[in-house]
Amino acid sequence: xxxxxxxxxxxxxxxxxxxxxxxxxxxxxxxxxxxxxxxxxxxxxxxxxxxxxxxxxxxxxxxxxxxxxxxxxxxxxxxxxxxxxxxxxxxxxxxxxxxxxxxxxxxxxxxxxxxxxxxxxxxxxxxxxxxxxxxxxxxxxxxxxxxxxxxxxxxxxxxxxxxxxxxxxxxxxxxxxxxx
Amino acid sequence: xxxxxxxxxxxxxxxxxxxxxxxxxxxxxxxxxxxxxxxxxxxxxxxxxxxxxxxxxxxxxxxxxxxxxxxxxxxxxxxxxxxxxxxxxxxxxxxxxxxxxxxxxxxxxxxxxxxxxxxxxxxxxxxxxxxxxxxxxxxxxxxxxxxxxxxxxxxxxxxxxxxxxxxxxxxxxxxx
Numbered sequence: 268x269x270x271x272x273x274x275x276x277x278x279x280x281x282x283x284x285x286x287x288x289x290x291x292x293x294x295x296x297x298x299x300x301x302x303x304x305x306x307x308x309x310x311x312x313x314x315x316x317x318x319x320x321x322x323x324x325x326x327x328x329x330x331x332x333x334x335x336x337x338x339x340x341x342x343x344x345x346x347x348x349x350x351x352x353x354x355x356x357x358x359x360x361x362x363x364x365x366x367x368x369x370x371x372x373x374x375x376x377x378x379x380x381x382x383x384x385x386x387x388x389x390x391x392x393x394x395x396x397x398x399x400x401x402x403x404x405x406x407x408x409x410x411x412x413x414x415x416x417x418x419x420x421x422x423x424x425x426x427x428x429x430x431x432x433x434x435x436x437x438x439x440x441x442x443x444x445x446x447x
Numbered sequence: 448x449x450x451x452x453x454x455x456x457x458x459x460x461x462x463x464x465x466x467x468x469x470x471x472x473x474x475x476x477x478x479x480x481x482x483x484x485x486x487x488x489x490x491x492x493x494x495x496x497x498x499x500x501x502x503x504x505x506x507x508x509x510x511x512x513x514x515x516x517x518x519x520x521x522x523x524x525x526x527x528x529x530x531x532x533x534x535x536x537x538x539x540x541x542x543x544x545x546x547x548x549x550x551x552x553x554x555x556x557x558x559x560x561x562x563x564x565x566x567x568x569x570x571x572x573x574x575x576x577x578x579x580x581x582x583x584x585x586x587x588x589x590x591x592x593x594x595x596x597x598x599x600x601x602x603x604x605x606x607x608x609x610x611x612x613x614x615x616x617x618x619x620x621x622x623x
Contacts, residue, residue, distance in 0.1 A: 322528075326490065349580045
């Protein structure tokens with residue numbers, strides 16, 4: 268009898284888990300990714316904001332952003348700044364990245380002191396339409412505190428920006444060419 | 448137990464430090480700047496990040512040849528700018544980092560003092576045939592960046608950073 272009760276409890280639990288997962292998955296997909304794959308995105312060059320950001324950091328942020336955005340599979344195409352193919356795309360978003368703060372770090376200091384020498388980056392990331400309307404905006408940071416080179420901060424930053432974009436709600440569909 | 452650990456670790460630490468210092472003192476043979484050993488940090492088309500290979504100038508192209516796999520080719524005419532910089536980097540990679548973390552009595556920090564080396568960094572900005580902006584970063588041994596940058600400067604590439612800063616400032620003042 269005890270065995271039967273235990274088995275039925277387990278069966279109910281399993282059924283509940285399956286039922287809940289079946290309920291939640293489509294809802295999540297419906298909220299976060301309606302028609303998102305129709306959008307293409309152009310990644311603009313990083314605006315250093317006069318903070319004296321080293322060119323290798325600007326380039327690393329830009330290149331890492333391109334890589335991470337491709338990995339998210341959120342967009343039908345991820346284009347580079349100045350790419351002429353962007354002119355033919357109707358559903359286009361533009362990713363603008365402005366550096367808000369930058370603390371240069373040192374790998375040697377990190378290795379010797381553990382607490383000092385962190386590289387810190389904070390950027391404002393904006394997804395805009397061609398007309399300049401901001402669709403999503405986030406302030407994101409990327410740091411490297413213990414292990415890894417200074418440029419690792421740019422990789423962490425790009426990953427966080429891509430994550431923020433994945434979590435944000437984008438418009439369901441792009442305006443058609445006629446509407447424009 | 449502690450004594451035994453120390454007895455084991457002290458020779459290891461001394462050996463590592465002596466190796467590091469030997470490497471620093473070694474006189475480097477002059478290398479032809481047109482072919483240098485380099486590490487593609489990121490941004491080279493079709494090349495994985497942190498791939499070791501050879502960076503060279505062949506005709507009108509800048510070429511990165513990894514030990515295996517396809518080569519990356521950038522037309523020099525498409526290079527918008529080259530920035531040179533220098534940075535301290537830890538040597539030994541993850542095994543060294545783990546070794547440092549595992550060394551007791553702060554020995555890891557002492558190793559960290561010596562287990563680093565200066566490298567030159569080459570940051571390239573160039574345009575793809577379709578107009579797309581592209582960036583690439585390359586790591587060279589100390590001193591090679593300047594020589595390589597000078598070669599590219601002769602070919603008409605705008606070079607800045609390291610010794611080129613003074614000339615850049617002069618140009619700015621002239622413009623004013």
